[in-house]
Amino acid sequence: MDTREIKKAVEANMPLSSRSFEEFMTIAEEYEVPAGDVFIVKGRREHYEYLVMDGICRSFVLDPDGAPVTIAFFWEHSVLSPYVTRTKKGISTLDFEALTDLKLIRFPEKEFLDFMVDNIEIREWGNEVLKKELAQKVEKEINLATLTARDRLIKFREQFPPFENLIPHPAIASYLGITNVSLSRLRKNTF
Numbered sequence: 171m172d173t174r175e176i177k178k179a180v181e182a183n184m185p186l187s188s189r190s191f192e193e194f195m196t197i198a199e200e201y202e203v204p205a206g207d208v209f210i211v212k213g214r215r216e217h218y219e220y221l222v223m224d225g226i227c228r229s230f231v232l233d234p235d236g237a238p239v240t241i242a243f244f245w246e247h248s249v250l251s252p253y254v255t256r257t258k259k260g261i262s263t264l265d266f267e268a269l270t271d272l273k274l275i276r277f278p279e280k281e282f283l284d285f286m287v288d289n290i291e292i293r294e295w296g297n298e299v300l301k302k303e304l305a306q307k308v309e310k311e312i313n314l315a316t317l318t319a320r321d322r323l324i325k326f327r328e329q330f331p332p333f334e335n336l337i338p339h340p341a342i343a344s345y346l347g348i349t350n351v352s353l354s355r356l357r358k359n360t361f
Contacts, residue, residue, distance in 0.1 A: 176275055179221055182247040184298040190291040197277040197285075203227070203268040210250075210266035216257050218276040220250040225272035226333065228341055229256070229264045238265075240345035242306065243330060243337075249299045253279040269337040314347050322346045323356050 176198065177191055186194065201220070203209045210216055212231070222244050229241040229251055241264060244250050256264045286293040313322055323346060327334065334342065334357075343353040 175223065176221075179223055179247040179275070180295070183249060183302065184295045186291055186295060190289055190295075193285060193289060194277070194292065197281045198275045199277070201274040201276045203272040203274065205268050205270050205272070208265050208267045209272075210256075210262050210264065212262050212265045214262055215260050216253070216262040217260070217278055217280070219253050219279050219282050221275040222246055222248050222250070223273040223275055225268060225270045226337055227266055227268045227270075227272050228337075228345075229266050230341075230344070231264060238341075238344060240341045242310070243269075243333065243341075243345065245330075245333075249302075251303055252296070252300055255300070255303060269341060319346060319348045319352060320356055320360055322348075323353070323360055 173195060176195070177186075180186060180191060180194065200223075203225075205225075209227075224246055226243060226245045227250075228243050230238045231241060233239050242251065250256070250266065251264070256262060282292075282296070286296050313325055317325065326342065326346060339353055340350045343350040346353065348356070
């Protein structure tokens with residue numbers, strides 16, 4: 171495990187002292203997921219928090235017709251939706267899929283929660299992650315309600331510049347709230 175790279179990923183959210191980072195590392199473990207695998211499954215018990223080291227994944231749900239709808243994307247140095255926001259009584263409420271090969275650091279949520287109680291820095295780091303998650307969700311809701319499909323695509327390109335060439339377009343279309351056919355048309359007419 172390259173601790174310098176992990177420290178960089180952790181500190182992309184908020185800096186931690188060496189002592190707090192060392193404490194964090196005592197529960198961290200590497201976890202790899204091949205592209206296409208669903209590694210957190212809705213309806214199954216889940217016990218971990220996750221930090222993306224490399225690759226791209228998404229959270230999604232199935233609509234009433236069984237089609238996947240992308241909720242959020244996660245990439246290098248981002249934290250997956252915190253455990254408290256993606257589980258109910260320890261059961262996952264979302265699916266998470268690796269869109270590319272994925273390298274993660276995962277740590278047991280119970281031990282992380284204990285660290286948050288005992289260590290103010292780790293607590294503040296966890297709270298910062300929660301605030302970012304909330305801000306991103308609110309921004310997406312506002313964009314879906316107020317922007318045209320074309321403007322949502324432009325905003326997506328600004329937020330996630332390389333994604334259009336790296337991940338399946340149906341995942342992008344569902345994130346934008348449009349069909350894959352509509353995305354294809356918009357891509358031809360939006361530069």
